[in-house]
Amino acid sequence: MPVVRLYTARFAKMVGADRRSIIDRLPYIGLDIESVEKDSVRVEYSPNRPDFGTDFGIARALRGLLGKEVGLPSFPVSPSGIAVSVDRRLSSVRPYIACAVATGLRLDDEDIRQLISLQEDLHNGLGRRRRAAAIGIHDLDAVKPPFSYRAVDPSFAFVPLGGKEPSTVSTILARTDEGRLYGPALGGGPYPVISDSRGAVLSFPPIINGEATKVTSKTRSLFIDVTSTDEKTGDGVLAVVATTLAEAGGRLGTVSVKYPGRRKVTPDLAPIRLPLDGELVRSVLGMDLSAAEISKSLRRSRLGPKGRSVLAPKYRLDLMHPVDIAEEVALGYGFDRIGPTYPASKQPGSFNRFEEYLDSASTVMAGMGMTELMTYELTDRESLYGSFQRPDGDEIRVKDPKSLEHSVLRDALVPPMMSALHSNIRSDYPQRVFEIGRVYARAKEGVSETMHLGCLVAHSHSTFTEAKMYLESFCSTMGGVEVSARAGEHWAFAPGRCAFIEADGASLGQVGELRPEAISAFGLGVPVAGFELDLSRIYEQLK
Numbered sequence: 190m191p192v193v194r195l196y197t198a199r200f201a202k203m204v205g206a207d208r209r210s211i212i213d214r215l216p217y218i219g220l221d222i223e224s225v226e227k228d229s230v231r232v233e234y235s236p237n238r239p240d241f242g243t244d245f246g247i248a249r250a251l252r253g254l255l256g257k258e259v260g261l262p263s264f265p266v267s268p269s270g271i272a273v274s275v276d277r278r279l280s281s282v283r284p285y286i287a288c289a290v291a292t293g294l295r296l297d298d299e300d301i302r303q304l305i306s307l308q309e310d311l312h313n314g315l316g317r318r319r320r321a322a323a324i325g326i327h328d329l330d331a332v333k334p335p336f337s338y339r340a341v342d343p344s345f346a347f348v349p350l351g352g353k354e355p356s357t358v359s360t361i362l363a364r365t366d367e368g369r370l371y372g373p374a375l376g377g378g379p380y381p382v383i384s385d386s387r388g389a390v391l392s393f394p395p396i397i398n399g400e401a402t403k404v405t406s407k408t409r410s411l412f413i414d415v416t417s418t419d420e421k422t423g424d425g426v427l428a429v430v431a432t433t434l435a436e437a438g439g440r441l442g443t444v445s446v447k448y449p450g451r452r453k454v455t456p457d458l459a460p461i462r463l464p465l466d467g468e469l470v471r472s473v474l475g476m477d478l479s480a481a482e483i484s485k486s487l488r489r490s491r492l493g494p495k496g497r498s499v500l501a502p503k504y505r506l507d508l509m510h511p512v513d514i515a516e517e518v519a520l521g522y523g524f525d526r527i528g529p530t531y532p533a534s535k536q537p538g539s540f541n542r543f544e545e546y547l548d549s550a551s552t553v554m555a556g557m558g559m560t561e562l563m564t565y566e567l568t569d570r571e572s573l574y575g576s577f578q579r580p581d582g583d584e585i586r587v588k589d590p591k592s593l594e595h596s597v598l599r600d601a602l603v604p605p606m607m608s609a610l611h612s613n614i615r616s617d618y619p620q621r622v623f624e625i626g627r628v629y630a631r632a633k634e635g636v637s638e639t640m641h642l643g644c645l646v647a648h649s650h651s652t653f654t655e656a657k658m659y660l661e662s663f664c665s666t667m668g669g670v671e672v673s674a675r676a677g678e679h680w681a682f683a684p685g686r687c688a689f690i691e692a693d694g695a696s697l698g699q700v701g702e703l704r705p706e707a708i709s710a711f712g713l714g715v716p717v718a719g720f721e722l723d724l725s726r727i728y729e730q731l732k
Contacts, residue, residue, distance in 0.1 A: 190234070190235065190236070191233070191234060192223060192232065192233050192234075193234060193241065193242065195229060195230045195232060195244050195247065196228060196244075197211070197229060199299065200230075203244060203248035204248045204255070204257070205255075206251075212230060214251060214255060215232060215247075217523060217524055219235060219520065220234055220241065221233040221234075232247070236314040237507040239315060239504070240429055240432070240433070242306065242310045242311065242429070242433075243304065243307045246429075246504075248436075250491060254489055254490075259488040260488045260492075261491065262502055264431070264432055264458045264502075265440075266442065266443055267440070267443070268442065269444060271334040271336070271444045272335040272336070272444065272445040273288055273336045273337065273338055273383075273414075273444055274336075274337050274338065274339075274447045275338045276337070278339075279338065279379060279381050282375055282376065282381065283381050283394065283416050284418070285416065285417045285420045285423050286338045286414055286415065286416050287414070287417070287423045288412065288444035288455055288456075289412075289431040289441060289443070290329060290412055290441065290442035290443075291431070291437075291439030291440065291441055292329070293409065293439060294409055294434070294437060294438060295409070295438060296404075296408060296437065297406055298406055300437055304326060304404075304434075304437075307429070307430070308324050308326065308430075311429065312324065314594075315422060315426050315592070316395075316422075317571060317593070318371070318712070319371045320374045320571055321417060321422050321571075321593055322395075322417040322422050323371075323394045324413065324415050325391060325398050325414040325416075326404055326411055327391045327392070327399075327404065327412045327413070327414070328402045328408045329410035329411055330409065331402050332389050332402055333385050333389075335385075336383055336384065336385055336391065337383070337384055338383050338416070341381075342358070342379075342380070343357065343378070344357055344358070345358050345380070347382070348390075348400040348401065349365070349398070349399065350397050350398040350399060350400050351400065358382075358393065361393065362396070365396075365397070367396050368397075371396050372396060375396075380393070381393070382394075383414055392416075394414070395416065413427065413434070415427045419593050421592070422592060422593055424455065425506045427455060427456050428456055428458060428503040428506075429506070431458065432458065441456070441458075443456065456503075458502075459503065460501060460502060460503065461501045461502075461503060461508065462498050462500055463498060463501055463511070463513075464497065464499075465483075465487075465499045465511075466511050467480060469511050469515060470514065470515045470518050473512060473515040475530065476522075483518055486517075487514070487518060488521065490517040492521075499517075509591045543725075546728050546731075547625055547640060547724065550625055550663070550667060550724060553666050554623040554625075554642070554663065559622060559623040560620075560623070561622070561623060561624065561625075562609050562624040563626070564602075564608070564609055564624060565605065566598060566629075567587065567595040567596070568599050568604070568608075569593055569596060570593075570597045572604045572608050573597055573601070575710075576711060577604060578680075583600070584597045585598040585631065585636060586598075598636070601628055601641070601643075601721060602628060602641050602642075603645070603681045603703075603721055606643050606645050607645070607703070607707065607713075609622065610622070610647055610711065610713055611713065614712060618647060618715055619647065620645075620646070620647045621644075621645075622645050623643060624643045625640065625641070625642050625724065626641065627639070628641050639724075639725040640724045641723055641724060642721065643719065643720070644720050645703075645718070646659070646717070646719060647713065647716070648716075649715050650716075651715070652702065652716070653686050653688075653718055655718055656702070657688070657720070659720070660690065660700050660722070663722075664722075668731045670692055670727060670730065672691065673691050674689070675688060675689045675691060676688055677689045677699075679699045679701065681701070681703060681704065681707065681721075682700075682701030682704060683702045687700070687701030692730060695726060696723075698722035699721055700719070700720035702716065702718045703716075703718065
């Protein structure tokens with residue numbers, strides 16, 4: 190989970206409340222307090238709330254919960270007069286760009302640090318490691334509009350961020366960490382750059398910015414670009430960044446984006462309209478709230494109730510369903526004000542035996558020194574299929590998905606666990622992780638659901654033998670299941686370094702060393718080995 194550091198003196202001033210009140214209320218806007226230090230608080234936030242990626246966004250929400258500033262936030266936007274033309278040759282690689290201008294800023298070092306942290310969190314979350322979207326933040330005063338988003342060949346040269354001499358596109362891709370990590374997203378080209386009317390390069394997306402537009406504490410005006418493979422995702426990412434800059438004191442300006450055959454003005458910060466079903470809210474929460482109480486609660490959640498609908502700010506990308514509105518009512522009302530109720534029953538309750546088995550499995554894995562992961566059942570196709578070069582046509586797609594990163598039901602745990610390892614590449618090794626979660630597969634009638642156990646070990650000496658050792662230890666501890674290994678090939682594991690796990694003639698899963706190309710696709714620099722078992726099938730055998 191991404192983490193934000195809140196410096197309490199700065200944050201208390203932004204919220205207008207004392208340190209104690211702030212710390213007490215942070216959990217009630219959906220944040221987990223990781224640590225409380227002398228001058229700061231570290232909080233974890235869910236990636237489905239990208240607007241919580243800075244202290245500006247968290248302060249905005251907390252002011253609502255404390256009743257200091259309620260209702261729909263307002264973000265005035267005026268035309269900047271700046272235009273960006275889009276080269277039609279980019280339609281095959283990275284066709285969309287959304288831009289904004291923020292002027293009148295007075296950024297200090299902490300403001301810049303917060304913005305950089307937000308940029309990286311958006312890259313890893315909504316941006317899908319920059320494959321779906323990438324952000325550029327530039328010193329507007331250092332360049333001269335209009336801008337062009339155009340295709341260049343590999344010999345094109347410019348001074349990249351942090352450099353002193355020009356480098357060609359091919360050199361950046363081959364010899365820099367950014368090029369090797371994000372270059373595969375561009376395939377074999379064409380290669381996009383954003384340049385001004387004098388030829389100065391702002392960005393080579395999604396790889397690196399230009400040195401010419403480096404942002405410092407002296408920067409007063411910013412130009413923001415978001416390039417993407419999906420227009421809706423790019424617009425959403427820009428809305429988060431632009432509204433954050435508005436909270437930082439910036440005056441927002443629109444940019445005219447000129448595509449071949451059409452024109453679009455960005456950012457579009459018009460509120461999102463969602464249905465408000467009072468009966469559904471009462472049913473979901475189990476509370477007999479009046480219309481006035483629902484309205485007041487929604488305003489404390491920084492939403493704008495209007496009759497039978499709710500207006501939500503454009504950065505609230507997580508609001509997709511009427512049940513989400515019910516959750517916002519609960520947040521605004523205050524979870525600490527909702528008392529527990531117990532339904533009357535003559536039948537005493539008991540734990541589900543399979544759930545108890547899963548809890549025991551989690552305890553066993555943790556006892557072996559593993560860290561538990563909890564990844565999403567809905568993910569993006571690229572992580573499941575592109576990174577592992579699996580054949581097309583097998584995925585279970587969501588009809589009319591709200592975002593690309595939640596468009597496919599996972600059919601295995603290894604790919605999302607690899608994504609989690611990618612998010613922790615800066616952490617110390619060895620890393621040993623496991624997850625117990627639901628996976629999906631096509632069935633004769635609809636879709637089947639089973640519970641799997643996934644385990645990955647990542648360090649410089651991880652091997653098939655180590656992964657198999659953990660697997661056999663788990664099976665032995667969980668009821669004495671005797672398993673055998675049969676050599677085979679699987680899309681997740683390297684040829685010759687994979688085995689299928691069987692018991693009493695039934696296939697239970699696979700164990701092996703991850704394919705080198707998959708390790709590279711996720712940006713990992715160490716070998717990875719692991720296994721995945723079908724716990725539902727093992728449980729049936731134990732019964």
